[in-house]
Amino acid sequence: MEKFSKVISKAVPLPNEDVDTDQIIPARFLKATSREGFGDNLFRDWRFNSDDSPKADFVLNDDTYSGQILVAGRNFGCGSSREHAAWALADYGFKVVVSSFFADIFKGNALGNGLLPVQVSDDYLAELIAAIKADPATEVTVDLPNQTISFNGNEATFEVNAYKKECMLNGYDDIDYLVSIKDEIEAYEASAITI
Amino acid sequence: MAKTLFDKVWDAHVVKQLEGNIDVLYIDRHLIHEVTSPQAFAELEKRNLPLFRKEQMVATPDHNVPTENQHLPIRDALSKHQVDTLIKNCEKFNVELYGLGHPFQGIVHVIGPELGVTLPGRTMVCGDSHTSTHGAFGAIAFGIGTSQVAQVMASQCLLQTRPKTMRITVDGELAKGVLAKDIILYIIAQLTAAGGTGYFVEYAGSAIESLSMEARMTICNMSIEMGARGGMIAPDQTTFDYIEGREFAPHGEDFEKALAYWKTLKTDEGAKFDKEYNFNAADIAPMITYGTNPGMGIKINDKVPEKLGEGNQDSFRKSLDYMGFGPGESLLGKEVNWVFIGSCTNSRIEDLRIVADYVKGKKKADGVNAMIVPGSKQVEKQAIEEGLDKVLMEAGFVLREPGCSACLGMNEDKVPAGEYCVSTSNRNFEGRQGPGARTLLASPLVAAITAVEGKIVDITKHLN
Numbered sequence: 001m002e003k004f005s006k007v008i009s010k011a012v013p014l015p016n017e018d019v020d021t022d023q024i025i026p027a028r029f030l031k032a033t034s035r036e037g038f039g040d041n042l043f044r045d046w047r048f049n050s051d052d053s054p055k056a057d058f059v060l061n062d063d064t065y066s067g068q069i070l071v072a073g074r075n076f077g078c079g080s081s082r083e084h085a086a087w088a089l090a091d092y093g094f095k096v097v098v099s100s101f102f103a104d105i106f107k108g109n110a111l112g113n114g115l116l117p118v119q120v121s122d123d124y125l126a127e128l129i130a131a132i133k134a135d136p137a138t139e140v141t142v143d144l145p146n147q148t149i150s151f152n153g154n155e156a157t158f159e160v161n162a163y164k165k166e167c168m169l170n171g172y173d174d175i176d177y178l179v180s181i182k183d184e185i186e187a188y189e190a191s192a193i194t195i
Numbered sequence: 196m197a198k199t200l201f202d203k204v205w206d207a208h209v210v211k212q213l214e215g216n217i218d219v220l221y222i223d224r225h226l227i228h229e230v231t232s233p234q235a236f237a238e239l240e241k242r243n244l245p246l247f248r249k250e251q252m253v254a255t256p257d258h259n260v261p262t263e264n265q266h267l268p269i270r271d272a273l274s275k276h277q278v279d280t281l282i283k284n285c286e287k288f289n290v291e292l293y294g295l296g297h298p299f300q301g302i303v304h305v306i307g308p309e310l311g312v313t314l315p316g317r318t319m320v321c322g323d324s325h326t327s328t329h330g331a332f333g334a335i336a337f338g339i340g341t342s343q344v345a346q347v348m349a350s351q352c353l354l355q356t357r358p359k360t361m362r363i364t365v366d367g368e369l370a371k372g373v374l375a376k377d378i379i380l381y382i383i384a385q386l387t388a389a390g391g392t393g394y395f396v397e398y399a400g401s402a403i404e405s406l407s408m409e410a411r412m413t414i415c416n417m418s419i420e421m422g423a424r425g426g427m428i429a430p431d432q433t434t435f436d437y438i439e440g441r442e443f444a445p446h447g448e449d450f451e452k453a454l455a456y457w458k459t460l461k462t463d464e465g466a467k468f469d470k471e472y473n474f475n476a477a478d479i480a481p482m483i484t485y486g487t488n489p490g491m492g493i494k495i496n497d498k499v500p501e502k503l504g505e506g507n508q509d510s511f512r513k514s515l516d517y518m519g520f521g522p523g524e525s526l527l528g529k530e531v532n533w534v535f536i537g538s539c540t541n542s543r544i545e546d547l548r549i550v551a552d553y554v555k556g557k558k559k560a561d562g563v564n565a566m567i568v569p570g571s572k573q574v575e576k577q578a579i580e581e582g583l584d585k586v587l588m589e590a591g592f593v594l595r596e597p598g599c600s601a602c603l604g605m606n607e608d609k610v611p612a613g614e615y616c617v618s619t620s621n622r623n624f625e626g627r628q629g630p631g632a633r634t635l636l637a638s639p640l641v642a643a644i645t646a647v648e649g650k651i652v653d654i655t656k657h658l659n
Contacts, residue, residue: 015507015509016509016510016513017507017510018388018389018487018488018490018510020488020622020624022603022622022624022625022626022627023624023625023626026626026630027258027603027604027605027627028604028605030230030258030605031230031259031271031273031274031276031277031605032273033233033234033237033276033277033280034233034234034237035234035341045625045626045630045631050612050630050631073510074389075388075389075392075422078388078389078422078488079324079419079420079622079624080323080324080603080622081231081322081323081324081338081339081340082230082231082340083231083234083322083340083341083342084341086340101389101392103389103392103422104358104392104393104422104424105324105338105339105340105419105424108339108340108343109340109342112340112342112343113342122506161215161216161217161356162214162215163213163214163215163217163354164215173342174342174343174346174353174354175238175242175244175342175345175346175349175350177354178219178346178349178350178352178353178354179244179349179350181210181211181219181350181352182247182350184210184211184219185210185219185221185247185350185351185352188210188211188221189221189351192207192208192221193207193316193456195314195316195317195445195449195452195453195456
């Protein structure tokens with residue numbers, strides 16, 4: 001996993017609530033056996049017509065907005081556990097998703113792929129979206145070491161699990177750690193209730 | 196200290212605790228399928244890691260598989276490649292695979308319980324959010340991403356923050372025609388699609404205790420649709436009777452020994468939950484969804500609400516536009532030309548019996564495509580033994596071969612753009628059943644009646 005520290009970027013507003021992972025990456029694009037290339041089909045059915053022409057009114061097709069930060073409505077990433085949703089967002093170029101509420105599995109998948117979920121209050125989210133819409137050049141700063149997000153001098157803090165933060169800052173994966181405690185896992189197995 | 200069922204099972208699986216409220220959680224059984232496992236196997240190979248406990252894994256292809264002519268090669272090249280990759284990986288890593296044509300093949304969440312792999316007190320994971328299904332047996336079961344699939348392959352463990360606990364109690368008697376699917380759609384409509392996020396749910400109360408294992412699985416299956424990591428139900432005699440004699444369940448003396456342990460798996464008197472909800476079974480009616488998330492459900496005779504919640508209504512309006520419904524509108528009389536009975540929510544023998552029982556001697560309406568996809572080869576076999584296939588065919592339904600099918604449309608089974616489908620599956624998201632498809636979630640009984648009538652009706656008028 002790539003190391004993550006600080007992102008300063010313009011942001012893309014997607015105020016829709018309850019964005020499910022079927023919208024982020026529809027099931028018919030899950031047939032790949034590698035992790036690469038999912039960005040091409042990110043938000044496929046919101047982004048493209050059935051003849052593959054872009055839908056002009058979708059925010060990712062609107063040149064007004066760009067950047068590495070996606071700012072989305074409440075309950076982002078609900079539904080299917082597909083990690084492909086996090087891969088698609090990261091592959092497209094996003095490094096941060098800001099929302100006022102994240103679904104559990106999506107949050108875990110994002111953290112494991114160097115994509116930082118930043119949870120803010122509903123009010124802060126509304127202010128951020130309004131600021132981006134008023135001025136698409138608005139610069140948003142997301143600082144993981146200090147756990148802060150700010151734009152136009154409007155700063156908020158966000159929560160992130162201390163262990164997950166260490167992993168993201170250093171680019172560590174859970175798998176490295178789990179493999180390193182093999183002896184302890186085997187000791188557990190020897191003592192556990194086995195049915 | 197008094198403990199919840201969840202606490203008992205979780206605590207028994209903590210290998211060690213780390214700073215930051217993270218537990219190393221041991222996983223007893225790992226189910227895999229073709230869609231979310233290839234990148235995990237590739238990860239092991241890339242890191243040159245062995246598979247830690249292959250005997251604790253079960254593999255089957257389900258998401259991609261065709262539901263017709265499974266004896267022939269898969270026609271879709273990408274699907275075939277994914278299924279072939281699963282076969283290749285299972286051969287290479289020596290994992291038990293129930294491939295196409297095998298008598299145990301089926302949807303992972305259907306075969307786990309029917310094979311006796313799913314047992315009370317176990318921890319189980321799968322790269323699929325509906326793993327919550329297995330909680331019906333008093334197991335802790337939840338869906339994971341592909342990186343976590345690789346972690347379990349490499350270590351049989353996961354790093355997990357302990358979820359909060361919620362108990363949802365449903366007491367009383369269910370009215371005629373109200374099934375488990377209605378209970379869970381009702382609960383999700385009350386709590387919303389995010390109402391369970393951060394929680395692990397225990398379902399309790401007399402209405403839950405009265406349910407069969409199949410019905411309990413339907414309820415636990417949809418826990419994820421309110422955002423919960425999982426759902427569970429304390430094992431009881433119904434559970435033990437279901438398990439006894441199943442292929443991989445303990446037998447003889449081992450069963451008796453297991454039984455003594457399983458009987459301890461219930462929430463102690465006075466145990467505290469972080470959140471509690473209580474519902475009266477008598478308030479629940481046959482349900483249907485009108486929108487694009489499973490929290491957007493109403494009693495079938497009720498009208499679409501005028502608004503949703505107190506905040507901004509943009510997402511609500513967008514959802515209704517997609518579905519072609521208006522605020523305050525009744526769904527009764529809406530013409531429907533697709534009916535899908537299947538998925539890990541409602542494709543077990545009991546679901547097929549409910550449908551067959553209703554449609555016996557009737558015909559589906561002209562213009563309705565009615566597809567029934569059994570959850571597994573074993574369900575299919577039992578349906579044929581019971582003669583359900585003939586009843587269904589005479590009524591104009593098509594009985595397919597097992598798989599996830601039109602629940603998510605990864606294979607050919609898709610609903611065309613703009614058309615309505617009353618579906619016994621678990622998600623009504625935009626495009627879930629095919630680009631532009633409009634899904635209305637309901638019970639197998641509502642689906643069967645809709646197929647016969649060709650439109651949404653007040654089902655209470657159609658029950659004897």
